[in-house]
Amino acid sequence: MSALYDRVALIGLGLIAGSMALAMRRGGLAGEIVGTARSAETRGVAVEIGLCDRVVETAAEAVMDADLVVLAVPVGAMTAVAEEIGPKLKPGATVTDVGSVKRHVIGAVAPFVPDGVHFIPGHPLAGTEHSGPRSGFAELFENRWCLLIPDADTDPGALQRLRALWEAMGANVETMDADHHDLVLAVTSHAPHLIAYTMVGVADDMRRVTDQEVIKYSAAGFRDFTRIAASDPTMWRDVFLTNKDATLEILGRFTEELFALQRAIRTGDGAHLFEYFTHTRDIRRGIIEAGQDTDAPNFGRGAVKE
Amino acid sequence: MSALYDRVALIGLGLIAGSMALAMRRGGLAGEIVGTARSAETRGVAVEIGLCDRVVETAAEAVMDADLVVLAVPVGAMTAVAEEIGPKLKPGATVTDVGSVKRHVIGAVAPFVPDGVHFIPGHPLAGTEHSGPRSGFAELFENRWCLLIPDADTDPGALQRLRALWEAMGANVETMDADHHDLVLAVTSHAPHLIAYTMVGVADDMRRVTDQEVIKYSAAGFRDFTRIAASDPTMWRDVFLTNKDATLEILGRFTEELFALQRAIRTGDGAHLFEYFTHTRDIRRGIIEAGQDTDAPNFGRGAVKE
Numbered sequence: 001m002s003a004l005y006d007r008v009a010l011i012g013l014g015l016i017a018g019s020m021a022l023a024m025r026r027g028g029l030a031g032e033i034v035g036t037a038r039s040a041e042t043r044g045v046a047v048e049i050g051l052c053d054r055v056v057e058t059a060a061e062a063v064m065d066a067d068l069v070v071l072a073v074p075v076g077a078m079t080a081v082a083e084e085i086g087p088k089l090k091p092g093a094t095v096t097d098v099g100s101v102k103r104h105v106i107g108a109v110a111p112f113v114p115d116g117v118h119f120i121p122g123h124p125l126a127g128t129e130h131s132g133p134r135s136g137f138a139e140l141f142e143n144r145w146c147l148l149i150p151d152a153d154t155d156p157g158a159l160q161r162l163r164a165l166w167e168a169m170g171a172n173v174e175t176m177d178a179d180h181h182d183l184v185l186a187v188t189s190h191a192p193h194l195i196a197y198t199m200v201g202v203a204d205d206m207r208r209v210t211d212q213e214v215i216k217y218s219a220a221g222f223r224d225f226t227r228i229a230a231s232d233p234t235m236w237r238d239v240f241l242t243n244k245d246a247t248l249e250i251l252g253r254f255t256e257e258l259f260a261l262q263r264a265i266r267t268g269d270g271a272h273l274f275e276y277f278t279h280t281r282d283i284r285r286g287i288i289e290a291g292q293d294t295d296a297p298n299f300g301r302g303a304v305k306e
Numbered sequence: 307m308s309a310l311y312d313r314v315a316l317i318g319l320g321l322i323a324g325s326m327a328l329a330m331r332r333g334g335l336a337g338e339i340v341g342t343a344r345s346a347e348t349r350g351v352a353v354e355i356g357l358c359d360r361v362v363e364t365a366a367e368a369v370m371d372a373d374l375v376v377l378a379v380p381v382g383a384m385t386a387v388a389e390e391i392g393p394k395l396k397p398g399a400t401v402t403d404v405g406s407v408k409r410h411v412i413g414a415v416a417p418f419v420p421d422g423v424h425f426i427p428g429h430p431l432a433g434t435e436h437s438g439p440r441s442g443f444a445e446l447f448e449n450r451w452c453l454l455i456p457d458a459d460t461d462p463g464a465l466q467r468l469r470a471l472w473e474a475m476g477a478n479v480e481t482m483d484a485d486h487h488d489l490v491l492a493v494t495s496h497a498p499h500l501i502a503y504t505m506v507g508v509a510d511d512m513r514r515v516t517d518q519e520v521i522k523y524s525a526a527g528f529r530d531f532t533r534i535a536a537s538d539p540t541m542w543r544d545v546f547l548t549n550k551d552a553t554l555e556i557l558g559r560f561t562e563e564l565f566a567l568q569r570a571i572r573t574g575d576g577a578h579l580f581e582y583f584t585h586t587r588d589i590r591r592g593i594i595e596a597g598q599d600t601d602a603p604n605f606g607r608g609a610v611k612e
Contacts, residue, residue, distance in 0.1 A: 189528060
């Protein structure tokens with residue numbers, strides 16, 4: 001495939017930007033990939049492993065003459081980056097982001113995007129529990145969804161080109177409204193992450209059960225929670241602070257439902273529990289049929305050796 | 307290895323008993339494996355796939371002359387089975403079980419075990435989200451823990467033989483007190499399962515987000531919960547009803563902690579969130595170092611194809 005963008009600037013060099021660099025290079029999708037990160041250590045690693053064609057020290061420098069600028073920093077850092085790069089953006093360029101929250105990012109970035117530059121927020125629903133410049137891999141986006149958030153004024157050509165890039169990196173692309181995105185993700189991602197963090201915190205705090213026991217006997221269910229609760233703390237702090245309303249709404253519903261199940265346990269209402277647990281099985285089946293997870297037992301984990 | 311028991315009776319032929327049958331056969335650990343299940347359909351499948359040497363219609367028949375009897379039925383069905391087999395047990399035989407709750411099982415089974423028969427409760431911490439006679443596999447117990455619950459009167463020789471069986475099936479064996487077992491498992495398994503069931507139920511019930519969206523965008527975290535929430539409904543109903551106190555205690559702590567995090571979100575206390583999320587990462591590291599999970603991203607799931 002010929003390059004879709006002559007020069008792509010990646011601002012932030014973590015799991016997502018790193019995987020984009022590798023996927024773009026694999027597909028020959030960008031003429032040149034310029035990267036930057038706030039920390040000198042991250043930039044050093046990026047140079048060492050040859051993640052980008054060029055690594056520069058500042059975001060302002062990175063976006064010079066870039067046709068596509070990807071904001072891949074924690075959501076809470078978007079305003080500062082947008083303010084820094086705004087005056088340097090090339091006319092006709094596209095700015096996108098990969099943040100997990102969309103309404104807040106639009107409010108943080110849009111005011112700094114000059115006329116003549118296309119701002120199309122985005123969110124690839126892909127990731128692992130690992131983070132940092134060494135954690136990326138070219139296959140991360142394969143058969144994963146990428147949501148783009150155009151508005152009524154979005155240039156159709158710019159949208160089409162960005163969609164083509166994500167598709168060429170292996171993703172399925174949908175467009176969505178920002179508020180709806182934030183609600184859907186509160187359900188499928190933000191609330192589950194907070195719940196997993198909470199459960200792992202509780203386990204760690206149980207003084208009548210030792211740390212060692214929690215770890216040894218984790219395979220009984222708990223270890224799946226620990227994977228989610230090992231995700232990047234900065235990223236997740238920012239997600240909760242910037243998608244506050246939707247997250248709190250879902251957590252409110254969750255608590256209500258949990259209380260109903262606790263009551264069923266306390267009163268010995270086995271019929272209620274059985275009915276509830278039967279129903280949730282169907283959702284799993286739907287996810288497997290939609291190709292969004294493996295049906296292999298335990299996610300197809302290999303036997304873990306000591 | 308030569309057979310550890312001349313005849314083993316498996317009561318119930320689901321994931322655990324099926325895996326035991328396959329692991330015992332692989333290792334030549336039992337002279338003869340006799341199986342039974344309440345449903346004719348399950349017994350038919352067991353015959354069809356050759357899971358046991360012999361499949362019989364009743365538990366009473368299965369335990370005739372058996373040296374080891376394994377109760378592998380849902381915890382709520384233990385009393386009825388114990389009552390049925392009690393008078394038929396061979397003197398000197400060992401009875402064990404694989405239930406997820408131990409105090410309740412002891413109360414349900416012990417009264418029916420005659421003098422001269424050894425009752426040693428057990429619990430292999432192994433499983434998948436699949437159930438039924440076709441779901442077993444010989445490797446299920448490899449490097450997983452099996453907890454045995456002897457008491458002061460337990461015959462050391464009988465205990466040693468049962469331990470040797472589990473070790474020969476690949477498990478690491480520890481002994482533990484029944485009440486402590488029930489508390490540890492409430493933390494590492496029972497509470498996480500109820501929480502996963504709850505979150506999946508909430509997602510399904512969100513009318514402003516469609517079922518289709520929940521399924522499509524599940525890879526952002528939610529899909530890990532759906533795996534746990536696809537576990538066997540009968541088994542889990544019984545677990546919650548019979549480990550009520552410990553489960554409710556952990557859920558109470560969980561809710562308290564969740565409220566504290568919700569409050570941090572509402573008040574914008576990013577420092578609290580960041581500190582909490584950093585700490586939970588350490589637990590994950592401990593689990594991987596203990597060989598209880600893989601460090602491969604996303605559990606080493608293969609790319610899921612459409």
